[in-house]
Amino acid sequence: MPITLYSVSDGPPSLAVRQCLKMLNVEFNLVNVDFGLGEHMTEEYAKKNPQKEIPVLDDNGFYLGESNAILQYLADKYGKDDKLYPKDLQTRAIVNHRLCFNLSTYYRYISEHVMAPIFFDYARTPLTLKKVHIALDNFNTYLQRRGTKYAAADHITIADFQLVTATMCLEAINFDFSSYPLVTKWYATYKKEYPELWAIVEGGMKEISTFEKNPPDLSHMNHPIHPIRRH
Numbered sequence: 001m002p003i004t005l006y007s008v009s010d011g012p013p014s015l016a017v018r019q020c021l022k023m024l025n026v027e028f029n030l031v032n033v034d035f036g037l038g039e040h041m042t043e044e045y046a047k048k049n050p051q052k053e054i055p056v057l058d059d060n061g062f063y064l065g066e067s068n069a070i071l072q073y074l075a076d077k078y079g080k081d082d083k084l085y086p087k088d089l090q091t092r093a094i095v096n097h098r099l100c101f102n103l104s105t106y107y108r109y110i111s112e113h114v115m116a117p118i119f120f121d122y123a124r125t126p127l128t129l130k131k132v133h134i135a136l137d138n139f140n141t142y143l144q145r146r147g148t149k150y151a152a153a154d155h156i157t158i159a160d161f162q163l164v165t166a167t168m169c170l171e172a173i174n175f176d177f178s179s180y181p182l183v184t185k186w187y188a189t190y191k192k193e194y195p196e197l198w199a200i201v202e203g204g205m206k207e208i209s210t211f212e213k214n215p216p217d218l219s220h221m222n223h224p225i226h227p228i229r230r231h
């Protein structure tokens with residue numbers, strides 16, 4: 001039985017996992033979860049992921065949430081070599097670091113600035129903007145110190161999948177990050193060298209871009225955490 005991925009079409013963590021599956025050439029069922037309809041907030045969905053977040057992987061009854069854990073599992077299980085998730089201890093530690101950095105800081109800050117105000121009643125403020133610049137500056141510094149073409153090595157790893165989808169959110173709102181030259185170069189290299197992966201990311205970017213201009217109406221939603229924008 002092929003595995004199943006529950007994914008949202010404009011969700012950066014979901015798009016990171018979809019890139020990984022493509023790169024690993026793994027056959028899978030894609031189940032699109034409709035965020036706007038709150039399909040992830042049902043008790044049925046909570047059986048798959050008690051956090052009620054997307055994505056979730058179902059490997060024949062083995063359910064796994066948290067996109068970093070999914071990427072690690074897929075690369076370990078299906079990788080024909082150890083390129084995407086290297087076995088060398090220090091390289092693997094750097095990959096793990098970049099995944100943690102993305103979760104704790106990079107995507108977190110980008111998401112607070114870009115995504116939260118599109119979908120919910122949050123504002124872009126000088127503080128959310130400052131956090132994005134801190135995140136970009138950190139990433140630029142990591143690229144400079146490591147001196148590699150990609151985030152953790154001279155080849156792509158599962159860390160790049162996450163960092164690219166996070167960066168795509170900035171492009172979706174035309175955020176100028178050209179003052180972070182190594183981030184800019186890394187992002188352009190990725191697009192050029194992996195057009196088939198970029199195509200997956202770009203689909204989500206176009207949706208976010210459209211929502212940026214015309215935010216979705218989620219006034220019907222009863223969200224446990226986020227304030228709903230009243231239209």
Ligand SMILES: N[C@@H](CCC(=O)N[C@@H](CS)C(=O)NCC(=O)O)C(=O)O
Binds near residue numbers: 008055065067
């Ligand atoms: N840390 C989680 C985050 C996943 C996440 O935040 N997904 C969003 C969609 S992009 C979600 O499901 N949010 C639930 C909600 O806001 O109700 C991961 O990396 O998988």
